[in-house]
Amino acid sequence: MLRRLAILVGLAVSLAACEETTGDYVEVSGGGFLFNYRLAEATYGLVATARRTVPPGTLFIADFENPEGGPPLTVELISREKQRRFALNSPPISNVVADTPYTVTLTLKTPEGAVIETHETTYxxxxxxxxxxxxxxxxxxxxxxxxxxxE
Structure with a gap:
């Protein structure tokens, strides 16, 4: 019985050690445009996946290039404990031009506002x-x- 417990504890410690402890917290793993013809609405979004544990309270800020021009459309999300997937979607957009790249910048900040990392991608x-x-x-x-x- 004691031997089984020791083996289980050893396995748990080994698995915990497998997580990356350096490098980026997240990687951009998906995203793109969504055209909902029923609602006559278009949006676009970004999905980030954790590469290592993201501290709870980390602020995710996505700046979506506005197809209409002007300042980027900014969306924020605060991470929760043990969260591994982070999806940020733009508000409704218009004037999307086919075959034109639009930039999205993802910034992670501490609760105090210090920048942790930044990622940029295009859709x-x-x-x-x-x-x-x-x-x-x-x-x-x-x-x-x-x-x-x-009518």
Whole structure:
């Protein structure tokens, strides 16, 4: 019995030692554009995956290039304990041009505001905002047909 406990403790210590302790906390592992024709809305997002334990309270700041021009669209997320995946999505966007790269910058900061690391990536859509209808096809959580389109 004592031997089994010692083996289990040894395995737990070995597995804990497998995690990286240096290098970037996260890597950008996904993202892109989402065109929701039912809502007549486009957004884009970024997914980051932890390479090592991210301290709770770390601030994730994503600056999405605004296809309309002007300042970037900024979205923030605060990490939770043991969180391994971080998804940040832009607010609704318009004027996306097909085959044009748009830059997203991800910055991680301590709760005190010191920059931990920064990542930059680009996303390119194969289609533009012109594929979206002028008005949403549906409204509400049940995808009720938009009465404004029944005219």
């Amino acid at each position: 390119t859509s194969k289609i533009g905002s012109s594929v979206l209808p002028e008005k949403p096809l549906t409204i509400g959580p049940g995808y009720t047909k938009n009465p404004a389109l029944e």
